[in-house]
Amino acid sequence: MTCKNIDIYTLIKPEILKLRNIGIETANLDCRLLLSETLERYETIYNHQNIYITENEIKKFQNLIQQRLRGKPVSRIINKRSFWKKEFELNDATLDPRSDSETLIESVIEHCPNKLEFLKVIDLGSGTGCLGLSLLDEYPCSEVSFFDTSKKSLEMVKKNAQNFDLLERSKYINLDWNVRDWDKKLMKIENNIKYDIAISNPPYIPTNDIKTLRKEVKKYDPFIALNGGKDGLDSYRSILSNLTNIIKPNGKIFLEIGKGQKNYVTKIAIKHGLLPKEYKKDLSGVTRVITFVIN
Ligand SMILES: C[S@@+](CC[C@H](N)C(=O)[O-])C[C@H]1O[C@@H](n2cnc3c(N)ncnc32)[C@H](O)[C@@H]1O
CATH class of the missing domain: 3.40.50.150 (Vaccinia Virus protein VP39)
Known part of the structure; x- marks a missing residue:
């Protein structure tokens, strides 16, 4: 499995913009919470931290973002x-x-x-x-x-x-x-x-x-x-x-x-x-x- 080393903000910026476009004011926080869930990392993650992420994890993250775009609250996505x-x-x-x-x-x-x-x-x-x-x-x-x-x-x-x-x-x-x-x-x-x-x-x-x-x-x-x-x-x-x-x-x-x-x-x-x-x-x-x- 290939693993990318990436700056979190580069990864989440397009998703933040999509959530902002539908009026979600907490777009940045929501993206970081959904990324934490994807990576099973429960400490705070910051915009400008570097992480290792696999293709599968990116897909999982994008799936969670899709649920948020359909109006599901973060708490209900991550339970x-x-x-x-x-x-x-x-x-x-x-x-x-x-x-x-x-x-x-x-x-x-x-x-x-x-x-x-x-x-x-x-x-x-x-x-x-x-x-x-x-x-x-x-x-x-x-x-x-x-x-x-x-x-x-x-x-x-x-x-x-x-x-x-x-x-x-x-x-x-x-x-x-x-x-x-x-x-x-x-x-x-x-x-x-x-x-x-x-x-x-x-x-x-x-x-x-x-x-x-x-x-x-x-x-x-x-x-x-x-x-x-x-x-x-x-x-x-x-x-x-x-x-x-x-x-x-x-x-x-x-x-x-x-x-x-x-x-x-x-x-x-x-x-x-x-x-x-x-x-x-x-x-x-x-x-x-x-x-x-x-x-
Ligand atoms: C507003 S929620 C509060 C839940 C929790 N205490 C909280 O503060 O997040 C009300 C709760 O009352 C329960 N409930 C509703 N009608 C009830 C009834 N007739 N008898 C017992 N529990 C009831 C619901 O299932 C729900 O869990």
Whole structure:
């Protein structure tokens, strides 16, 4: 197999131009990420580095670029996304983790500063496990139960837990919060031991708005991970109506919300006896996380 020694920029420049021409602003970064994937090199690669590359690898790289040109996000091509301190694997049943959701991890750390505390955590709607696994990593004495209606997404959490050596403190629970008495079913599985912390980033996009989302979202993120029902608030209604039954006294709840949902979710929470303790904004200034402390 012949191997070329080439400057990375010479190789990727024509591909950058093709991606720019269809309006992809992150064209340079995307090309370098796809080249890293091709070469199975997971450290940062720079434009003006020299590399050895075979004809087959060039073909593989160009194939990945073709997928990007057809609108597939880089994270879906390489099936990976970095979140908090780790690289998470994705599958077609999981949401592509968003950096805005890191606000929830920041909130937990602010409210639970003792990293060595034993914390029993439930991650409601766990997707890739990005939230719960990041907490397991931050709190080495904690345990997290991952709860999702999608078996395929729970398999992905398990794979990520394995990759990060966090399997031992994880539990996987396949339940649906729209089912009556989901809290009782959950407590039966957990031998009636309640949680210190509940975290959730539930689906919160109003059904009719999904079709207006960017193609990269509506085509590649699973509908079930986006769909919040007619007004976007269905999951909050289902979760909040039973949530206090599964949390210990002095326990804490951290809920991610969508833009403009602060007052609506607060109203649902108050109806179920929960008073917000704090609202936290994400980097764009959008209120993203509501924290509740149980009395
Ligand atoms: C917005 S995604 C969040 C995923 C992940 N926690 C994150 O932050 O990237 C919502 C998750 O809730 C799950 N889900 C949707 N409806 C559910 C239900 N009725 N019961 C349990 N899980 C549900 C979806 O499968 C999806 O994994």
